[in-house]
Amino acid sequence: MKTLIRLVQFILSEIAELCSLISLAIMAIGFYTILPILVFFALLAFIFAGNWSWLLGVLIYVLIACAVFLIFKAIPEFLNFILGILLNEREENKKIYKKYEQWFESARNQEYERRRKDQEEYQKQQDREKQYWKEKSQEYSYYRHQQEYSREQYERKNNDYSNFDYQSTNDGEIIQKFEEYLAVLKIDKNGEINEDVIKKAYRREIKKVHPDRNSDQTANAKTQELNMVKEFLDNQLEYYLMQRRKG
Structure with a gap:
């Protein structure tokens, strides 16, 4: 009607x-x-x-x-x-306006909920990344401590004119870690190893994960990991080569 x-x-x-x-x-x-x-x-x-x-x-x-x-x-x-x-x-207009108010309130709540979830996900990602680097830092500190301890043992045995056997200390773990990091940079542990080889391998790998060229959310984490690997290899290179010659 x-x-x-x-x-x-x-x-x-x-x-x-x-x-x-x-x-x-x-x-x-x-x-x-x-x-x-x-x-x-x-x-x-x-x-x-x-x-x-x-x-x-x-x-x-x-x-x-x-x-x-x-x-x-x-x-x-x-x-x-x-x-x-x-x-x-007039009543019809009131009903239409009321429906519009309900729709607007629902849309606003949905937008708020979406932003809240995005913020929570971002915070979780930040927490995971912090935890990851905290563990890596602790691991690196442990191996630095082991390195210092091994060097002290080495110098002490050399001063006593004794034969140094790195297997009797924790040097075996350092050697193993060095070779694992060589694998990270895709360097053959049986091939030639020097500063130039490490530098070239590092540059090759860092280009793949650099944040400017890679939109992956883990790009920053991978970049920092490669930086840590290179620093460890640079610090341990002389010691590793010396132990390999002894072996």
Whole structure:
């Protein structure tokens, strides 16, 4: 029923608007045609007879034309207002606005929840990365300590003119770690090993994981790991070569 009434409202509104436009067009033509004639005779009456009645008639004519114009413009609006009351459009508009408020609140909550989850995931990623580097730092500190201890043992045995056997100390772990890091840089432990070989291998591998060329989230972690590997190999190179010659 409401659909039919709305259809009738639309048709009547269009008809009223069309009639209003036609009437206004006719009135405009008549107004702008008659007004100059009335003004002309009013001026003649005023100049030659001193009669104000024609000027007053022109003023009344203009006021009536304006009133008719406003009435024709108001007819479609008045018709829509009456039909709006019959259709209870105010309540319909309230329902529509309430639905919009509910949709907006739901969309805002979803956006907030999405951002909250993204922030939690980012924080977890940061925590995992910190934990990873904390473990790597502890591991590196341990091997540095082992290195210092092994060197002290080596120097002590050399001073005592004894044969140094790195298998009796923890040097075996350092040698093993050195060879594991060689594998990280893809260096053959049985081939030639020197500073240039390590430097070239490091540059080759760092290009693969550098953050500027790699969008992987673990690129920073891999870069730092390679830096740590190179530092360890540089520090242990002389010692490793010495032990390999002894072996």
